[in-house]
Amino acid sequence: MSKLLSVGALFSAAILWSVPLHAKDMVFTSWGGTTQDAQKEAWAKPFAKQSGVNVLQDGPTDYGKLKAMVESGKPAWTVVDVENDFAVKAAKDGLLEPLDFSIIDKSKLDPRFVTPYSVGSFYYSFALGYNRDQFKKKAPKNWGDLFDLTGFPGKRTLYKWSAPGVLELALLADGVAPDKLYPLDLDRAFKKLDTIKPQIIWWSGGAQSQQLLASGEAPIGMFWNGRIDAIRRSGVDVGISWEQNLTAADALVVPKGVADKEAAMKFIAFATGAQAQADFALLTGYAPTNIGSKDLLKPEVRATLPDEHTQSQINLDMAYWAEHRDEIAKRWYDWQGK
Amino acid sequence: MTSVSIVERGGGPPQRRRRRGGGFSYVLPALVLLLIVFVLPVLLLLLRSVTEPELGLQNYRELVESATYGRVFLNTFLVSSVVTAITVLVGFPIAWLLVILPKRWADLLFGIIILSMWTNLLARTYAWMVLLQRTGVINKTLIGLGIIDEPLTLVNNLVGVTIGMTYIMLPFIILPLVTTMRGIEPDLLRAAALCGAGRLDAFRRVLLPLSLPGIAAGGLMTFVMSLGYFVTPSLLGGTSNMMAAELIAQLIQSLLNWGMGGAAAFALLVLTLALYALQLRLFRRTQAGRA
Numbered sequence: 001m002s003k004l005l006s007v008g009a010l011f012s013a014a015i016l017w018s019v020p021l022h023a024k025d026m027v028f029t030s031w032g033g034t035t036q037d038a039q040k041e042a043w044a045k046p047f048a049k050q051s052g053v054n055v056l057q058d059g060p061t062d063y064g065k066l067k068a069m070v071e072s073g074k075p076a077w078t079v080v081d082v083e084n085d086f087a088v089k090a091a092k093d094g095l096l097e098p099l100d101f102s103i104i105d106k107s108k109l110d111p112r113f114v115t116p117y118s119v120g121s122f123y124y125s126f127a128l129g130y131n132r133d134q135f136k137k138k139a140p141k142n143w144g145d146l147f148d149l150t151g152f153p154g155k156r157t158l159y160k161w162s163a164p165g166v167l168e169l170a171l172l173a174d175g176v177a178p179d180k181l182y183p184l185d186l187d188r189a190f191k192k193l194d195t196i197k198p199q200i201i202w203w204s205g206g207a208q209s210q211q212l213l214a215s216g217e218a219p220i221g222m223f224w225n226g227r228i229d230a231i232r233r234s235g236v237d238v239g240i241s242w243e244q245n246l247t248a249a250d251a252l253v254v255p256k257g258v259a260d261k262e263a264a265m266k267f268i269a270f271a272t273g274a275q276a277q278a279d280f281a282l283l284t285g286y287a288p289t290n291i292g293s294k295d296l297l298k299p300e301v302r303a304t305l306p307d308e309h310t311q312s313q314i315n316l317d318m319a320y321w322a323e324h325r326d327e328i329a330k331r332w333y334d335w336q337g338k
Numbered sequence: 339m340t341s342v343s344i345v346e347r348g349g350g351p352p353q354r355r356r357r358r359g360g361g362f363s364y365v366l367p368a369l370v371l372l373l374i375v376f377v378l379p380v381l382l383l384l385l386r387s388v389t390e391p392e393l394g395l396q397n398y399r400e401l402v403e404s405a406t407y408g409r410v411f412l413n414t415f416l417v418s419s420v421v422t423a424i425t426v427l428v429g430f431p432i433a434w435l436l437v438i439l440p441k442r443w444a445d446l447l448f449g450i451i452i453l454s455m456w457t458n459l460l461a462r463t464y465a466w467m468v469l470l471q472r473t474g475v476i477n478k479t480l481i482g483l484g485i486i487d488e489p490l491t492l493v494n495n496l497v498g499v500t501i502g503m504t505y506i507m508l509p510f511i512i513l514p515l516v517t518t519m520r521g522i523e524p525d526l527l528r529a530a531a532l533c534g535a536g537r538l539d540a541f542r543r544v545l546l547p548l549s550l551p552g553i554a555a556g557g558l559m560t561f562v563m564s565l566g567y568f569v570t571p572s573l574l575g576g577t578s579n580m581m582a583a584e585l586i587a588q589l590i591q592s593l594l595n596w597g598m599g600g601a602a603a604f605a606l607l608v609l610t611l612a613l614y615a616l617q618l619r620l621f622r623r624t625q626a627g628r629a
Contacts, residue, residue, distance in 0.1 A: 064591040093594070155472075160577070161592065201494050202577055211464070217471040329593055333585070334406040336577040 025054045026078035026263045032059040033206070034230075035284060039081070042279035043271040050270070053263050063090075066255055070095045075255035078264045079271075081121050084113065085164055087251035088322030091117035097254040103265040109272055110289045112315060118251035119272055120289030122280060125245035125306035125313070126165045129228040132237040134219035142243045143173040146220060147196055157212045157221030160202035162325075162332035164248055164316035166193070169222060172244055172314070182317045186328065190335050202336075213238060226285035229304050242309035248316050249289065281305060380607070383600040390597030397601035407585070407602065411609070414582040417496070417571065418564035421503045425511050425560050426553055428504065433515035433552070434545075455509045463573050466502045467493060470574070498574035503564060510563065511556035518552025554621050558614065565610055582606050 028044055030036040036059055044055035061082055069075035082090070090096050096117040106114055113120025130140050130152075140152050146169070158166050167184055170192040176185070193200075201218045203209035206227050212218040213228070214236045228240045252271060254264045270276055274292035281288045281297060287307040288294070294302060302308055321328070387397050401407050432451075436444050454462070469475050470492040477489040492498055522545070530540040568583040575581075582602065589599035 062591050063594055064596075067594055067596075089594075161588075204572055208467075208573065211467065215468070215471060216473050326593060326595065330406075333580075333588070334404075337406055337409055337580050338578065 024052060025056055026260060026267060027056045027058050027076055028079050028081075028267065029058045029061055029077045030081035031061055035286075036081075038280050038283035039271070042283060043267075043276050046276065047267055047270040051263075051266060053267070055267065066090070067093075067095060070256050073257055075258050077255055078258050078260060079267050080253055080255060081250050082118075082253055083163070084118070084120070084249045084251045085318045085321040085325060087118035087253050088115065088318050089325055090253065091115065092322065095256055097256050097258065097261060097264070099254065099268065100261070100265045103262075104269040104272065108274065108290050108292050110291060112247075113249045113251065113289050115251075118253045119268060121250040121252045121271070122277070122284070122286040123247055123249035123289055123306065124286045125225045125242070125247050125309070126159070126169070126222050127225045127228065127245045127306075127309075128241040128243070129213055129221060129223040130239050130241075131213055131216050131219040132239050134216055135239075139239055139241075140220055141241050143169045146222070147173045147192065149196060149199060152220055154220065155199050155201050155212075155218040156196060157201045157203050157209060157218035157223075159209075159222060160204045160336075162329040164318065164321050165222065165246055167328070168246055168314070168316060169244075178244065178312075178314045181314070182320045184320070184324075184328075186331055190331070193335075225304075225306055229285040242306075242312070244312050244314055245306060245309055246314050246316050247306060248318075380604075383596070384604050385600075386596045387598075387600030387604055390600075397597045398605075400598065401601050401605055410580050410582055410585050411605070413579055414565060414606070415609075417499055417503070417579065417581060418561050418567075420496075420500055421507060421564045422557050422561040424500060424504045425507045426557055429508050429511035429515060429556065430549070430553070432508070433512045433519055433549075436512070436516050437519045451509050451512060454505075459506070459569055462506065463502055463570050466498070466505070466574060470498055470501065493574055494576045496575070496579055499571045499579050502570045502574040503567060506570060507560045507563065510559050511553075514556040514559070515549060515552040518549055518555075522548045554617070558617055562610055562614065565606065 028039070030039055036057065040055075040057055044057065047053070048055050058077060061080055063082070063086060066075070066077065066080060066082075069077060087096070098116050099119065104119060106119075109119055110123070113123060128140060128143065128146060132139070134154060135152060138151070140146065140148075145152050146156055167186065167189040168181055170189040171181060171185060172178065174188060174192045176188075201212060201221075203212060203221070206224060209221070209223050210227050210231050213221060213223065214231050214234075223240075225240065225245070228238055231238050232240075252268050254261065254268070258264055272290055274288075274290045274296060277288035277290040278293040278296035280286070281293060282301055285304055287305040288297075294307070297305075306313070388395060390397075432447075436447055439447065467474075471477070472489040472491070474492075476492065477486075480486045481489065492501070526544055526548070527540055530544045535543065566583045567581060568587060571579060571581045572584050583606075586599050586602050586606070589595045589602060593599075
């Protein structure tokens, strides 16, 4: 009996006991899929070679896990790729380490995506995408066309979660001037969305959005620009309209209490460097956050990136979203489920 | 199982008692593990539901008062009920087929069912998406055959969720049913026929009542698993078919509202356990009534 008990205890202990990291190890966590593959190629591998720090990959990013790790006092993740509005909220909630800008060179980074607790990981746009096969006569041009059910019939696909993007484009389609977007007029946005609600198919992840657009199930919708580009490269005839493209960014953050802060800062410094950012952009179609990266990219690659389409570009206001995230979410899911 | 049979062959009552104690100590590691990785976290989450953002029942109040949560819970039970009913209807004949087919064919059919269980859930769900969508194989075939003019809406609604989940749940009803049906004496059906029962009567009065324990066990498992389902409804359903698990995941992972998430999770757990208790009771009564 006592022997069995001790075996049981040992077994439980083994489950609870996480293997301690080697002193020269760090863990980078991101969203998995092609994005993280590219981050591994462009950032982690060359960084490991240069610094001798072994970069382990984990994922996908899970905000609940991040919070639990910080609360436990010993986060296993060293650097995490998160959405920018979450970075702002998490900093406010005290979940993040302040970044060390004596190691990270802020002067070369796009100031839109820098806060004391986060720097831009890469940035992307929500752009209008459409399947050319279904709109042969006339191609949709702007967010207004997304709401034009007679001119452009069929299902439309929009981002499912309560996040910056959908409400903004509804307001823009309804004629709100870009500089008058914030604070968001939620009533007006939902009223506009009501006009196409039965025709909306919501996509919850990038792969699903691609499947919907490529198959023609939803021939028009809002997409992450890199995803449209990837479909096009696979040979499907899809179009993209950059008019009033909405920029959002991912951010690199360091969970509060990480063991090796210096490795974390050095990794971020490397990942946001001009070369690493250029390499990542080449692999994914997302734009670099380092202003020096442009010169390292070929012109034809640069043309597919959101930073070549800044003319009517609108920056989603992450500070506003961080402030109102919870109350918007409540209304969003209530409206969506009706 | 084995320890019990050893005990029974072993004889005398004092010895039996001691052996039973020994059996318990074998279960102990599993119990300790469950306590640590299941009971404790559930209690901690429950605690958060009454302490975050402040001490009190505000999360439960919101749960009861808000129309959204009510709708999501109602939908969860609706979808689970529909899926369970259809799974039983579809699974029953398959299970019977597995019992009466020659061994070689039964093995093949069994292999197909098991193999589908081993395939990645996400891959299977995406496969359904491709099959069911407006431009998918099913709609194209039906239009090609001239049966329909307009594509049917088979996905992003309740139909899609039901089809996808029924398919995923099938093995969980077939396996317990097969076990139960294998225990049914084939002579009983023959006897029924000899006594003049038609096929329908034999099914209704012999096969069905004898299969009931399997239906109950499999049905309960399907229902309870459906209640906590997440991936399939999220991909094949529309937003008006949101399930409780999806909402809870959203609250925990993305909105970091652990108080509310804990309250919703606890409500789902209590409702599930209540249904389980009810089912056990009803089932015991029918069994007792028969005996």
